[in-house]
Amino acid sequence: MAILVGENTRLLVQGLGRDGSFQASRTRRYGTNMVAAVHPGRDNLKFEDEVPYFSTVAKAVEQTGANTGVIFVPAPFAMDAIIEQVDAGIELVVCITEGVPVLDMVKVMAYIKDKPTRLIGSNCPGVLSPASKAKVGIVPGNIVRPGNVGVVSRSGTLTYEAIAQLVQHDMGQSTCVGIGGDPVHGTTFTDVLELFQSDDETEAIVLIGEIGGIREQLAAEYIKDHVTKPVVAAIAGSSAPPGKRMGHAGAIITGKAALASEKNKALEAAGVHVVDSPALIGAKMQEVLH
Amino acid sequence: MNIHEYQAKEILNRFGVPTPRAEVASTPSEAKQIASQIGGRVVVKAQVHAGGRGKVGGVRLVDSPEEAKKVSAELIGTRLITKQTGATGVPVDKVMIAETLDIKDELYLSIVIDGDLGAPVVMASTEGGMEIEEVAEATPEKIFRIAGDPLIGLTGYHARDIAMALGVPKQSLKSTIKLVSDLYRVFIENDCSLVEINPLVITEDDQVIALDAKINLEDDALFRHPNLAKMRDHNQQDPLEQRADEADLAYVKLDGGRVGCMVNGAGLAMATMDITKSAGADPANFLDIGGSADQKRIEEAFKIIVDDEDVEIILVNLFAGIARSDVVAQGIVAAAKETKTTVPMVVAMRGTNAEEGLEILSNSGLDITGAPDLAGAAVVLQQKLLELGGSD
Numbered sequence: 001m002a003i004l005v006g007e008n009t010r011l012l013v014q015g016l017g018r019d020g021s022f023q024a025s026r027t028r029r030y031g032t033n034m035v036a037a038v039h040p041g042r043d044n045l046k047f048e049d050e051v052p053y054f055s056t057v058a059k060a061v062e063q064t065g066a067n068t069g070v071i072f073v074p075a076p077f078a079m080d081a082i083i084e085q086v087d088a089g090i091e092l093v094v095c096i097t098e099g100v101p102v103l104d105m106v107k108v109m110a111y112i113k114d115k116p117t118r119l120i121g122s123n124c125p126g127v128l129s130p131a132s133k134a135k136v137g138i139v140p141g142n143i144v145r146p147g148n149v150g151v152v153s154r155s156g157t158l159t160y161e162a163i164a165q166l167v168q169h170d171m172g173q174s175t176c177v178g179i180g181g182d183p184v185h186g187t188t189f190t191d192v193l194e195l196f197q198s199d200d201e202t203e204a205i206v207l208i209g210e211i212g213g214i215r216e217q218l219a220a221e222y223i224k225d226h227v228t229k230p231v232v233a234a235i236a237g238s239s240a241p242p243g244k245r246m247g248h249a250g251a252i253i254t255g256k257a258a259l260a261s262e263k264n265k266a267l268e269a270a271g272v273h274v275v276d277s278p279a280l281i282g283a284k285m286q287e288v289l290h
Numbered sequence: 291m292n293i294h295e296y297q298a299k300e301i302l303n304r305f306g307v308p309t310p311r312a313e314v315a316s317t318p319s320e321a322k323q324i325a326s327q328i329g330g331r332v333v334v335k336a337q338v339h340a341g342g343r344g345k346v347g348g349v350r351l352v353d354s355p356e357e358a359k360k361v362s363a364e365l366i367g368t369r370l371i372t373k374q375t376g377a378t379g380v381p382v383d384k385v386m387i388a389e390t391l392d393i394k395d396e397l398y399l400s401i402v403i404d405g406d407l408g409a410p411v412v413m414a415s416t417e418g419g420m421e422i423e424e425v426a427e428a429t430p431e432k433i434f435r436i437a438g439d440p441l442i443g444l445t446g447y448h449a450r451d452i453a454m455a456l457g458v459p460k461q462s463l464k465s466t467i468k469l470v471s472d473l474y475r476v477f478i479e480n481d482c483s484l485v486e487i488n489p490l491v492i493t494e495d496d497q498v499i500a501l502d503a504k505i506n507l508e509d510d511a512l513f514r515h516p517n518l519a520k521m522r523d524h525n526q527q528d529p530l531e532q533r534a535d536e537a538d539l540a541y542v543k544l545d546g547g548r549v550g551c552m553v554n555g556a557g558l559a560m561a562t563m564d565i566t567k568s569a570g571a572d573p574a575n576f577l578d579i580g581g582s583a584d585q586k587r588i589e590e591a592f593k594i595i596v597d598d599e600d601v602e603i604i605l606v607n608l609f610a611g612i613a614r615s616d617v618v619a620q621g622i623v624a625a626a627k628e629t630k631t632t633v634p635m636v637v638a639m640r641g642t643n644a645e646e647g648l649e650i651l652s653n654s655g656l657d658i659t660g661a662p663d664l665a666g667a668a669v670v671l672q673q674k675l676l677e678l679g680g681s682d
Binding site for chain 1: 403405406408409410427439440441478481483508510511513514544545553554555556557558560561563564565566567568572573576609610611612640641642663664665667668
């Protein structure tokens with residue numbers, strides 16, 4: 001069993017502009033069951049002649065039984081799209097959109113707090129499970145391989161890097177989860193660690209963190225108390241100067257806890273195998289597992 | 291986005307937060323005129339996007355309009371080097387002339403987003419005038435924090451709790467409560483990432499006034515604040531960062547590095563900087579070309595790196611998901627030919643259309659050494675650095 005996505009995933013894609021259409025097409029080619037497309041003004045049309053378009057999420061869910069949604073709409077409309085999917089009863093919402101205003105995400109998180117929906121992102125690469133051919137997001141399908149390592153990361157391309165290193169060292173992935181680089185985001189490291197810990201398919205976990213915030217420290221605390229599977233971790237940004245924004249708004253070093261060195265220390269204290277360089281993730285995991 | 295103190299003051303006043311009487315001047319004679327209008331002792335404050343200006347003569351008390359003119363002449367047109375700027379400093383194009391107050395007490399008040407909490411947090415402290423980082427380190431118990439509700443906002447009793455934590459005298463309590471509430475509205479309604487009043491002062495006649503103000507606006511929300519977006523002062527930015535801004539590239543110039551880094555994705559960009567460091571050299575920049583970069587943006591990104599005089603070698607690390615390697619390669623070749631650069635390049639290219647991209651580069655006649663992956667890039671970079679000689 002993969003986590004979050006799987007054979008039962010019935011995917012709805014919202015926002016089929018240039019990037020959204022490109023990604024939806026690749027998602028379908030990968031083998032994921034895309035059942036609905038939501039985009040204004042395309043009622044009665046079909047995406048790639050097969051997947052029906054709807055102008056509202058509620059109607060799409062009602063007619064197709066979509067249970068998972070992925071969002072590619074532009075940043076000014078992302079909050080609205082997330083809330084629309086939550087209200088339509090989508091179980092897992094993945095928001096790929098980058099540049100969503102922080103205060104919009106603050107409102108979203110408060111709104112969904114007591115709702116059954118799980119949100120991943122914003123500003124994330126999404127979720128992919130190679131064994132069940134379920135791709136919800138933009139992780140390239142051609143770089144992954146089925147296997148037993150769970151990957152969780154705050155960064156998109158660094159997730160791909162970790163996957164490539166695992167494959168290079170002959171290890172496949174159970175599920176890859178990009179939780180996103182924004183300071184306020186839905187599903188956290190801790191949430192994903194909990195899912196990986198109880199997932200039979202996952203034998204070991206790769207965790208890729210970044211400078212900024214204290215989420216890695218919270219993950220370390222959780223690992224110490226609840227995770228028995230081996231964890232290999234890398235923190236990006238040890239060379240970043242304090243106070244400068246490195247692309248991800250979440251990566252501003254605001255206090256001592258936000259430093260890579262502090263995060264490494266907390267993870268090491270929790271028994272995590274921390275690598276000094278993000279280039280050594282695959283080699284370290286091989287060493288740990290063999 | 292950073293804005294100047296005089297602009298922050300404008301925003302505060304619009305929301306009813308009291309500040310000292312002040313005007314901004316672009317010339318010494320304007321400064322003199324403002325000083326005489328205000329009358330008495332005034333303070334001349336250099337308007338720059340950097341903290342620590344007081345310690346390097348950027349904030350000066352003067353006793354006459356004539357002296358205000360003289361001090362302004364010394365500041366305007368120069369560059370201020372503080373601990374927060376690089377070695378070249380930032381230009382002083384304007385000064386703010388403000389009235390001086392009889393101060394009884396200095397306090398601290400700020401609002402930021404706590405990402406882990408998912409809410410705006412008001413921080414208050416009786417230790418005004420000091421750097422809050424130092425207070426947090428030495429006496430964390432002296433910082434009072436309270437989170438606003440994302441949907442309701444900051445309630446009346448929250449504002450009262452904050453005012454009481456600040457220990458203001460009874461006769462100033464009501465105006466402090468109002469100020470805290472107004473400041474919270476400033477934060478929310480302008481999509482700020484930081485509002486900091488340090489110090490917030492209680493005057494001898496019990497008024498509560500924001501003596502200094504720092505506001506950072508959230509870049510991602512500027513689309514809904516066109517008037518605030520106009521406050522951007524490009525002169526305060528590094529010229530290369532300014533070009534990157536205009537091309538919508540996430541770029542940060544780093545002091546003292548000699549390896550130009552061109553990467554897609556912020557996390558991978560940071561990881562690339564980290565391996566550069568482990569290869570024995572400092573990165574000259576952070577650069578994330580983004581996911582859906584077209585060829586024009588790639589070209590500009592490459593030109594920005596080439597135009598950085600510190601760059602001796604370029605490390606390109608691409609793991610294309612949405613981006614296409616062939617488009618990136620075409621952009622690099624076009625920009626390299628246009629700039630006639632001879633800077634050597636180390637290139638790792640993977641993901642979408644990587645083979646096509648590598649072929650374009652290898653047929654270009656440019657000085658390019660391929661690398662298989664991140665670890666390989668570190669090894670190749672180290673070799674090339676040895677060939678180049680010199681060290682950081």
